Amino acid sequence: MEDLGTKVSYLALAVGTRVYDVDSAPVGVVEHVLADERLDIFHGVIVAPPGPDRSHRFAHREQIADLYERGVVLSVPGAEMHDPGDDPPAGVVENADHNPVQVNRRRAWERLSRRR
Template identity: 45%
Template sequence: MDNLGAPVSYLALQAHLPVYDRDGNRIGVIEHVLADEGSDIFHGLVVRAEYLLDRPVFAARGQIDTLYERGVTLTVTADDLREPAEDPIAADATDDSVAEQAREGLRRAWEWLQRPQ
């Protein structure tokens, strides 16, 4: 495992940071940080699991050991992580309709920016 830097808040986490299991094995990268920043509630992480051929898994807050500047360590092994669909909040974050809505919103914004003024 590489030097992951100093511990940080969930607010500093970014997509694509590596995630390591309790044995130090890299299992994937952060896909989504699940939190309600307004209420300061950290729910967990959706991880793009490389060991599962790039499928997402969910790491609940209680399964996360430490959040670092350049990665995350878990208190469990990769086999202990479950599908995002098994958690309502994680399921919403990985729902294709949410991604489609975001793409549509970005498309409309781009079209608006391209209109002659």
């Protein structure tokens, strides 16, 4: 894996930043950072995978080990990321219609879907 630079906050994480799984394998780039900046809560990132035939994936904050200037490192294999349209991971959400993670993820997915 390349030098990823210094650790950063989700607030400094740029779209296009490379994403690596727990084994340092590249899994895509950051397409959207999901957060409630007003409450300073980071929810996770939507990842655009390499290649035109693959669908976007969602890495919940609990699946992210570290954020760096030039890379996001997951704490799980890339295959464990979720489809942004799927239900949230078990134990993450009690009421999906009112949970900020699910609401923000749904909004981001709708924006991405409209761009296709």
